[in-house]
Amino acid sequence: MSKGGLLRVMEQFHSIQGEGVHTGRSAVFLRLAGCSVGCPWCDTKASWSAHGHPLVPVEHLVETVRQAQPALVVITGGEPLQQDLTSLCEALVPLAIPRHLETSGVAPLSGAFEWITLSPKRHRPPQPALLACCHELKVVIHEPADLDFAMAMAATCQAMGSSSPGPQLCVQPGADSPTGIHLALHHVKHHPQWRLSLQTHKWLGVQ
Numbered sequence: 001m002s003k004g005g006l007l008r009v010m011e012q013f014h015s016i017q018g019e020g021v022h023t024g025r026s027a028v029f030l031r032l033a034g035c036s037v038g039c040p041w042c043d044t045k046a047s048w049s050a051h052g053h054p055l056v057p058v059e060h061l062v063e064t065v066r067q068a069q070p071a072l073v074v075i076t077g078g079e080p081l082q083q084d085l086t087s088l089c090e091a092l093v094p095l096a097i098p099r100h101l102e103t104s105g106v107a108p109l110s111g112a113f114e115w116i117t118l119s120p121k122r123h124r125p126p127q128p129a130l131l132a133c134c135h136e137l138k139v140v141i142h143e144p145a146d147l148d149f150a151m152a153m154a155a156t157c158q159a160m161g162s163s164s165p166g167p168q169l170c171v172q173p174g175a176d177s178p179t180g181i182h183l184a185l186h187h188v189k190h191h192p193q194w195r196l197s198l199q200t201h202k203w204l205g206v207q
């Protein structure tokens with residue numbers, strides 16, 4: 001899908017990381033276009049079709065990050081691994097700003113990252129290589145089966161010798177899901193190795 005130094009991009013903006021382990025940190029988001037995963041609850045459905053979005057030179061994306069000087073740059077989507085991230089990551093190296101990836105893990109890893117957040121989906125399980133190397137496992141919870149899936153994914157990470165002592169474990173209630181909130185709270189209270197992830201940027205009304 002990527003062509004040399006060009007990537008299909010939906011949007012790029014400077015905000016805070018709203019969810020997960022790095023919540024509250026200054027971050028530039030590079031939201032790449034294209035996703036075939038098809039989650040019914042997806043809040044970025046406009047990203048699904050790559051071809052409705054422009055091809056942007058990698059240098060332009062790097063310049064956005066350079067000007068903002070954030071604490072970290074988050075490469076997200078859509079599903080960012082549906083494009084080859086090698087040239088983008090290489091071009092970001094001179095900035096010495098940590099590169100974070102947010103992925104469902106359905107496509108092969110490309111590029112090099114200081115932090116990988118794997119958000120696997122029950123209906124499209126991730127590639128084993130992502131389970132083996134992720135730093136953060138973040139599972140969206142709508143119903144009890146999602147907790148079973150979260151536990152299974154965490155066990156697989158441990159068994160595959162993921163980054164010692166294994167990834168940070170997060171459950172995140174699905175948007176507008178009272179059942180998801182109840183299940184995630186109960187899970188964290190009774191499984192202290194897990195933490196709650198909340199979409200704080202939505203409370204704040206920011207991107």
Ligand code: SF4
Binds near residue numbers: 035037039078079
């Ligand atoms: S993987 Fe992410 S972008 Fe793709 S459909 Fe699911 S929630 Fe939406």
